[in-house]
Amino acid sequence: MSTTHPEPSDPRSLHERIAADLRDDIMSGDLAPGSNLPSTAQLKERFSASNATIQKALQLLKDEQLVVGRAGAAVTVREHRQRTIRPASHMAPVAPGKPYRWLTEATRLGTAAHSTLLDVTETRPPADVTAALGLDDTETAVLRHQILYIDSEPVELVKSYYPLFIARDTPLMAKRKIRGGTPTLLSELGHPPRLSVDRVSARVPTQEQHRALNLPSDLPVLRTLRVVYSDDERPVEATVMVKAGHLYEVQYEFGAG
8 A cells, every 4th residue: 555645844934935935046047136026916926925925025035135125116136146156266376476366256256355364373173174184183273264255245254274284383373364375375385285175065054153244044054164185185274164055156167087
């Protein structure tokens, strides 16, 4: 005898489900930056919802800064809210005197970017970073903690860890920015980046992440653990990067073979 399994239900409230569907339309490009959302009447028909429920869904998207608009006027998808991150473009060292590639890439896309160095300290890394760097449970590493901004908005929380045998008595331990970025400095120190491996997961934001990134709700963040290897597959850097999951996608590029 066959068994019929009930269809799983979505426990979220209706306005949260409507916001989720519209958010997906925005992130996939079906609702492009600068375009208007369907009218309230069209949304009421599409989702079989009341005017109040539609307005609550739209307010969620406004709070997330995905759309702009006011009551009684068209609601528009905000320009430049969805960004594609290309990790491979940030790995290589830059020429002397040139800015870090992340800043160059942001400028190329027509945005103003800068970073703020929050702290530089010697600390015991989290367990996954400890394992990635090949440290034992008692070893410490140098942490460089910063936050990245685009157009004055916080977009990414970055914690980079370096083994002491690499960082000791170098600019990595100084509480100031590194001109050209750490890929350039690591190359100058004899540890040129050869391979970068990313582990990406979606997580509920921690309290620190929620505050630092000024997140509107408990939407997931994208957490990337990036391990950079030098010659002989030696790990020289492990970085934990956290960004708002509803505003970003990560693009990876692979060659054939």
